[in-house]
Amino acid sequence: MPKLLAIDYLLIAACAWGILGLAGLVAPRNTRFIAKILFPLGALVGLLAGSVALASLGATPQTAVLVIGLPDLPFHLRLDNLSAIFVMLLGIVSAGISIYAAGYFRQGAGTAPGLLCFEYHLFLASMLMVLLADDAYAFMVAWETMALSSFFLVTTDHRHEVIRRAGFLYLLIAHIGAIAILLSFGVMTSGSGDYSFAGMRAQQLSPFWASAAYLLALFGFGAKAGLLPVHVWLPEAHPAAPSPVSALMSGVMLKTAIYGLLRVSFDLVGTPLWWWGVVALAVGLATALFGVLYSTVQSDMKRLLAYSSIENIGLLAVGIGLALTFHAYHMEALAALALTAVFYHCLAHAGFKSLLFLCTGSVLHATKERSLGKLGGLIHRMPWVAWLALVGVIASAGLPPLSGFVSEWLLLQGFLFSPGLPHAWLNMVVPVAAAVVALVAALAGFAMVKFYGIIFLGQMREASLKDAHDAGAWEKAGLVWLALITVLLGIMPATVILRIDAATRQLLGTGLAERLHEHGWWMLAPISPERASYEPLIFLVTIVLSVWLGRWLVHRLYHGRVRRSPAWDCGYHFQGPRAQDTAEGFSQPIRRIFEPMFRMERHFPTARDRQPYYSVKVEDHFWHWLYLPIARLAAWLSTRITTLQGGRIAVYLMYSFITLLLLLLVARP
Amino acid sequence: MMSVSGLIGQLFAIVLALVLAPLLSGWVGMCRAWFQSRSAPPLWQPYYLLHKLFHKDVVLADGASSLFRTAPFIVFGCMVLACAIIPSLSTDLPLAPAADALALVGVFGLARVFISLAAMDIGTSFGSLGGRREMLIGFLAEPALLMVIFTVAMIAQSTSVATIVETIAHSEVTIHPSLAFAGIAFTFVSFAENARVPVDNPATHLELTMIHEAMILEYSGRHLALIEWAASLKLYAYSCLGLALFLPWGIAERDNFMALVAAIPLLVFKLGSGGIVLALLETLNAKLRIFRAPEFLGTAFLLAVLGLLVRLLLELKA
Numbered sequence: 007m008p009k010l011l012a013i014d015y016l017l018i019a020a021c022a023w024g025i026l027g028l029a030g031l032v033a034p035r036n037t038r039f040i041a042k043i044l045f046p047l048g049a050l051v052g053l054l055a056g057s058v059a060l061a062s063l064g065a066t067p068q069t070a071v072l073v074i075g076l077p078d079l080p081f082h083l084r085l086d087n088l089s090a091i092f093v094m095l096l097g098i099v100s101a102g103i104s105i106y107a108a109g110y111f112r113q114g115a116g117t118a119p120g121l122l123c124f125e126y127h128l129f130l131a132s133m134l135m136v137l138l139a140d141d142a143y144a145f146m147v148a149w150e151t152m153a154l155s156s157f158f159l160v161t162t163d164h165r166h167e168v169i170r171r172a173g174f175l176y177l178l179i180a181h182i183g184a185i186a187i188l189l190s191f192g193v194m195t196s197g198s199g200d201y202s203f204a205g206m207r208a209q210q211l212s213p214f215w216a217s218a219a220y221l222l223a224l225f226g227f228g229a230k231a232g233l234l235p236v237h238v239w240l241p242e243a244h245p246a247a248p249s250p251v252s253a254l255m256s257g258v259m260l261k262t263a264i265y266g267l268l269r270v271s272f273d274l275v276g277t278p279l280w281w282w283g284v285v286a287l288a289v290g291l292a293t294a295l296f297g298v299l300y301s302t303v304q305s306d307m308k309r310l311l312a313y314s315s316i317e318n319i320g321l322l323a324v325g326i327g328l329a330l331t332f333h334a335y336h337m338e339a340l341a342a343l344a345l346t347a348v349f350y351h352c353l354a355h356a357g358f359k360s361l362l363f364l365c366t367g368s369v370l371h372a373t374k375e376r377s378l379g380k381l382g383g384l385i386h387r388m389p390w391v392a393w394l395a396l397v398g399v400i401a402s403a404g405l406p407p408l409s410g411f412v413s414e415w416l417l418l419q420g421f422l423f424s425p426g427l428p429h430a431w432l433n434m435v436v437p438v439a440a441a442v443v444a445l446v447a448a449l450a451g452f453a454m455v456k457f458y459g460i461i462f463l464g465q466m467r468e469a470s471l472k473d474a475h476d477a478g479a480w481e482k483a484g485l486v487w488l489a490l491i492t493v494l495l496g497i498m499p500a501t502v503i504l505r506i507d508a509a510t511r512q513l514l515g516t517g518l519a520e521r522l523h524e525h526g527w528w529m530l531a532p533i534s535p536e537r538a539s540y541e542p543l544i545f546l547v548t549i550v551l552s553v554w555l556g557r558w559l560v561h562r563l564y565h566g567r568v569r570r571s572p573a574w575d576c577g578y579h580f581q582g583p584r585a586q587d588t589a590e591g592f593s594q595p596i597r598r599i600f601e602p603m604f605r606m607e608r609h610f611p612t613a614r615d616r617q618p619y620y621s622v623k624v625e626d627h628f629w630h631w632l633y634l635p636i637a638r639l640a641a642w643l644s645t646r647i648t649t650l651q652g653g654r655i656a657v658y659l660m661y662s663f664i665t666l667l668l669l670l671l672v673a674r675p
Numbered sequence: 676m677m678s679v680s681g682l683i684g685q686l687f688a689i690v691l692a693l694v695l696a697p698l699l700s701g702w703v704g705m706c707r708a709w710f711q712s713r714s715a716p717p718l719w720q721p722y723y724l725l726h727k728l729f730h731k732d733v734v735l736a737d738g739a740s741s742l743f744r745t746a747p748f749i750v751f752g753c754m755v756l757a758c759a760i761i762p763s764l765s766t767d768l769p770l771a772p773a774a775d776a777l778a779l780v781g782v783f784g785l786a787r788v789f790i791s792l793a794a795m796d797i798g799t800s801f802g803s804l805g806g807r808r809e810m811l812i813g814f815l816a817e818p819a820l821l822m823v824i825f826t827v828a829m830i831a832q833s834t835s836v837a838t839i840v841e842t843i844a845h846s847e848v849t850i851h852p853s854l855a856f857a858g859i860a861f862t863f864v865s866f867a868e869n870a871r872v873p874v875d876n877p878a879t880h881l882e883l884t885m886i887h888e889a890m891i892l893e894y895s896g897r898h899l900a901l902i903e904w905a906a907s908l909k910l911y912a913y914s915c916l917g918l919a920l921f922l923p924w925g926i927a928e929r930d931n932f933m934a935l936v937a938a939i940p941l942l943v944f945k946l947g948s949g950g951i952v953l954a955l956l957e958t959l960n961a962k963l964r965i966f967r968a969p970e971f972l973g974t975a976f977l978l979a980v981l982g983l984l985v986r987l988l989l990e991l992k993a
Contacts, residue, residue: 383798385740396742403788406774406781415777418821422828437983440825441976444818451784451817452810455791459806464798465738535772538834544773545782548759552752560897564729573736573893575799576880587795587803595811599969 012062013070013085016093016138019055020131023048027127034120041108044123046480048130049104055134056097059090064508075143082202084140087509088273091349092137092265098491099257099356100130106364106484107250109477110371117162129155129254136262141202142191145266149187153180156259159251160243172242179239183229187266190222194274206274216275220282223270224289230263231319234293235628241300244312245376249367252308256315257360261352264322268348271330272513280429283331290323291442298449299603302456302596303624305378305589307366310457311359314402317446318355321417322348324443328420329514335428338516343532344420346518349506351413354495358401358410361488362457365395368481369461372474378457378589383466387474390482392462397489399458401496403451407542407549409495412530414447419538449596456592465583497542499530590622597624605630681767684935685759688768691939692758696911697721697904699946706954721907728900736797736893746793747894747901753786754908763915764938765927766837775834776824779916780817783868786905787813794890805889808965812874812886815972816867819860822979826857827920829986836919844923852989856982858921863975865913867968870906872957874968877906884962911946918945 010018026044033039062068067086075081085093107126111119132155135148157180161173193215194206211219229236244252271278271286297316304310325348332341366376368391375381385392401408421440427433466472477485495502500522507517518532525531531539560566575581597604605625611618650661701721708715717723735744757779759770774782787809794806828834830851831842843854867874870887880888891902919926925941927934963971 383738385742385796386738389741392742400785400788403784404781405785405788406778411778411781415781418777419834422825422834433987434984437822437825437987438980441818441822441980441983444821445814448784448814448817451788452814455788455795455806455810459792459795459803463740463742463792463795464803529772531772536833536835536838538775538777539772540775540778541773544770545756545778548756548770548773549749549752552755553748556751556755556901557748560729560901564897565732567732567896569732569734570737571734573738573797573799575797575801576892578800581799583798585800586798587800587807592803592807595807595966598966 011068011070012058012065013068013083013138015058016055016085016134017070017072017083019051019058019097020134020138022051023127023131023134026051027124027131030120030123030127032120034118037112037119040119040123041111044127045104045108045111048127049101049108052097052101052104052130054097056094056101059085059093059097060505063087063090063094063505069140072144075147079143079201081144081147082140082204083135083138083144084203085138087512088265088268089137091506091509092261092352093134095261095353095356096130096133096137096258099360099488100254102484102487102491103250103253103257103360103364104484105487106253106367106481109480109484110248110250110367117158117164122159122162125155125158126251126254129159129259133258133262137265140204142188142195142206143201146184146188146191149184152259152262153177153184156251156255160247160255162248162251163246169246172239172246176239176243179229179236183226183236186222186226186229188226190219190226190270193219193222194270203269203274207276209276211276213279217279217282219275220271220278221285223267223275224286227263227267227270228289228323231260231267231322232293232297232316233289233319233323234296235632237293237297237316238626238628238633240316241304241309241312241626244315244363245306245308249308249363249370252311253360253363253367256312256363257356260315260319261356264319264326264348264352267326268513271326272333272345278330278334280331280334280432283327283329283334284432284435285327286323286330287327287439290320290325290327291439292320293317293323294320294446295442296320296603298446298453299596299600300624300626302449302453303590303593303604306376307369307378307381307457307461308363308376310378310453311362311366314450314453315355315359317450318351318359321414321443321446322351322355324439325351325413325417325420328417331427331432332420333514337427338514339533340420340423341514342510342517343416343423345510345514346503346506346532347413347416347420349509350409350416350495350499350503353502353506354401354409354413354492357488357491357495358398358408361398361485361492362395362402364481364485364488365391365398368477368485369474371481372476373471375468375471378460380468381461381466381471382464382468382583382586383462383471384474385462387471388462388476390476391485394485394489395458395462397492399454401492403454404447405451406540407496407546409492412496412499412540412542414443415530415540416532417443419532422538423533452596456589460587460589460592464586465581467583467586497546498527499540499542500525500527503530503532597622603627678767678769680932681769684765684767685769688763688765689755689759692763692908692911692915693755693904695943695946696758696907697725699911699914699950700907702947702950703910703954703957706951707957710954710958721903725900725904728895728903729897731896733896733898735895736799738797739893740796743793743796743893744898746789746796747898747905749789750786751901751905751908753782753789754905754912757782757912758908758915760836761912761915762837762840762919762926763942765935766840767928768837771835771837776828776836776839777821777834779836780820780824783820783909784813784817786909790890790902797893799893801885801889801892805886805892808886809890811965812867812968812972815969815976816864819972819976819979820864820868822976822983823857823861823864823920826853826979826982826986829983830854836916840919840923840926841928843920844926851986853982853986854921856978856985858917860975860979860982861917861920863971863978865917866956867972867975869910869913871953873960873963873971876962884965886965914946914949915942918942918949
């Protein structure tokens with residue numbers, strides 16, 4: 007029996023996911039069978055795929071050819087270090103989400119559970135195939151399968167018109183992006199007819215065509231990832247989808263777009279030009295700032311997280327831009343630093359954002375409420391979810407000692423050591439970019455405090471919340487798994503970076519490993535300890551120790567007595583839940599300071615109102631500046647074109663005749 | 676690398692911070708009273724306060740969750756860590772590699788998030804108002820602080836606070852214009868971060884203007900004591916950070932016991948003068964409206980960015 011390679015195991019995993027999906031179709035209404043058997047098995051497959059990928063990091067690339075597809079055009083597959091990182095991310099994160107989904111999906115009004123199971127596992131399998139594809143054809147097939155299966159997952163609850171609209175918007179933008187990607191691949195083959203990635207690597211593109219391929223890829227993958235200005239589907243589709251699907255889309259699917267961008271810009275297209283990085287940097291900064299500002303003003307908890315995903319994708323683009331710029335100037339050590347930050351942030355974001363989306367799922371199950379204005383005080387009823395969400399919130403706010411901080415730290419180090427770029431103008435722009443990144447990080451903290459404080463803390467804003475219940479055992483298991491990933495990524499950065507270094511080395515020829523090896527596994531010093539170091543474990547131990555010691559000493563030297571009484575609140579007697587900040591109230595400072603960034607419709611009460619009310623609606627400028635004009639133009643064009651359709655057969659025959667004549671004129675041999 | 680003298684120095688630095696921090700707050704309060712022609716409370720007043728609060732029962736509001744009870748300890752722990760890694764007497768600190776200047780900003784951020792969450796926990800109107808305003812000040816001050824740190828980190832080619840101190844202390848009389856910008860920005864930021872007058876007033880309980888006090892309204896007993904202590908530790912940490920970054924002369928370096936001993940009176944002197952300046956500035960200024968705070972901190976942010984640009988354009992060229 008021939009020895010199976012890692013790539014074979016991954017193919018088996020993809021097939022296993024496919025089979026699990028099909029098994030769901032056998033008994034589409036048997037929720038018990040699907041939830042308690044198929045989804046946990048799917049999690050197991052994910053875990054195995056993740057471990058295989060982890061083990062194959064640093065190995066030589068493996069290839070395989072699948073004889074499905076068109077005649078003479080088989081699927082080429084390849085597992086190299088870049089794919090392996092993302093396969094690992096997919097496997098490990100989806101394991102947690104699938105376990106959670108085992109407890110989440112119930113008999114509902116929407117898609118039958120069996121069909122959902124099919125779409126879900128097809129989605130997983132197609133993401134795996136995207137990461138393994140080694141030719142444009144296989145890539146696009148997998149990419150489209152991924153887009154379609156996720157479209158059906160988004161529209162699970164298709165009886166609501168809002169959800170159908172969100173789904174169509176997603177589908178539309180996914181396809182605009184796919185066209186750009188296809189064109190980018192087309193440019194990279196440069197007419198050779200060889201659509202394999204190996205063929206594209208071999209092409210020597212002129213700077214013009216290389217730039218065209220890069221820009222098309224940036225636009226195409228940006229549409230999937232949620233970069234400005236093609237981000238609009240994200241805040242619509244994420245809230246519409248069931249929470250495990252939102253988690254999968256935000257945590258994993260957005261990363262496949264990052265994978266694609268990295269694959270094209272570092273691997274396929276050849277040596278980058280310096281300004282490519284600047285474009286990615288600028289788009290990334292705009293996206294990050296836009297995303298975080300909009301996430302602070304949302305009143306729907308899943309929309310808030312969706313905008314926060316836009317922010318994180320922006321930060322990833324900033325990292326890619328920085329790495330590309332350094333790479334273009336052959337400053338590979340710095341490029342390695344920035345690229346490591348990108349990989350790390352991919353992993354970190356996949357962990358904490360999935361965790362947060364799943365937490366909103368549990369809240370949604372327990373309360374049937376998504377609007378922040380009707381939640382509150384859930385830490386009393388759902389302590390498990392609340393404390394696990396706190397892990398996600400701290401990581402998402404980019405605070406030490408959890409995972410979000412490590413990547414932010416690496417990124418800022420990348421910025422700090424950028425002087426020395428042989429370009430005066432760039433040297434001046436980079437610190438300003440660093441300032442924006444700092445602002446984004448600080449605003450993310452604001453958004454996360456709002457998210458957590460309004461949902462889990464304070465008084466319950468509705469009486470019905472008293473009946474909220476904590477998450478079930480399956481849901482808890484999924485949440486704990488993702489929280490564990492977040493914590494481990496936070497406190498063991500050097501160990502993780504040593505693993506992902508293989509991919510950095512593959513793309514740039516150099517990595518951080520040599521310098522990391524010299525110090526202990528607990529210390530992260532990417533350049534040298536004198537220059538910068540961070541030891542999250544010592545950091546954590548010091549804080550925990552001083553917390554514990556402080557508590558022990560206080561109780562020992564004094565006492566530990568506690569009395570309960572009503573809240574004081576400066577003696578103010580009205581202490582109902584309406585006296586707390588609403589979601590809108592909490593973000594009022596942001597709306598005021600960054601007023602030009604938002605399109606607001608507000609209604610203020612006047613002194614004479616019988617029934618005074620206040621309302622605010624925040625809209626995205628891009629709708630009005632970009633999308634609606636295009637939509638209007640399309641509508642106008644189609645009304646013009648309808649005049650061709652007179653409805654008389656003679657006229658139509660004449661059209662055919664004229665077309666034929668024209669064709670004969672043009673296509674004369 | 677972990678030497679016994681380093682370990683002793685580290686423990687000494689932490690104990691000194693715990694002891695000196697309330698004293699510094701007391702000293703600032705005293706100076707303020709003098710400047711305002713009031714009779715001053717004794718220098719030991721903060722200790723009396725802490726002692727009294729530790730003795731009292733904790734009166735916990737009905738709606739308080741476990742987060743509310745944990746937060747004071749976490750905030751206190753964060754501040755102890757911050758004081759442990761900022762070189763106040765010596766740069767030979769075994770804990771220093773645990774967190775560089777960027778992680779230091781993270782420690783302050785972590786403490787801020789916890790205190791704001793605790794403020795929102797009971798669900799009173801003032802609590803959430805305080806939490807919101809604290810996060811507002813936080814997101815305005817944090818980027819400015821990061822930019823200040825970027826400027827000094829570029830001079831020292833390092834983000835490790837100990838290395839920065841050694842580099843700047845050794846750079847003889849070379850004056851970096853960028854440091855002047857960064858220094859002013861840092862002063863602005865520390866006023867905001869420590870709830871001092873132009874942004875917040877630690878002495879008031881006027882409902883509509885308070886920020887820090889609004890957040891801790893519901894705290895009592897040992898929890899309040901820890902928060903008060905953490906607040907003085909934060910003032911101490913910021914003062915030491917400012918001294919370490921901009922006036923690092925006299926801080927002992929590795930394995931130099933005599934210098935360590937000499938550093939103590941020097942630190943006390945520097946902190947004392949810093950306290951007088953702080954009290955004077957607080958007396959001379961009036962508290963800003965909350966929506967003027969973005970202008971104040973925006974100025975700090977721009978000054979810090981300007982410092983960074985000056986560093987890049989002028990000093991690196993020269």
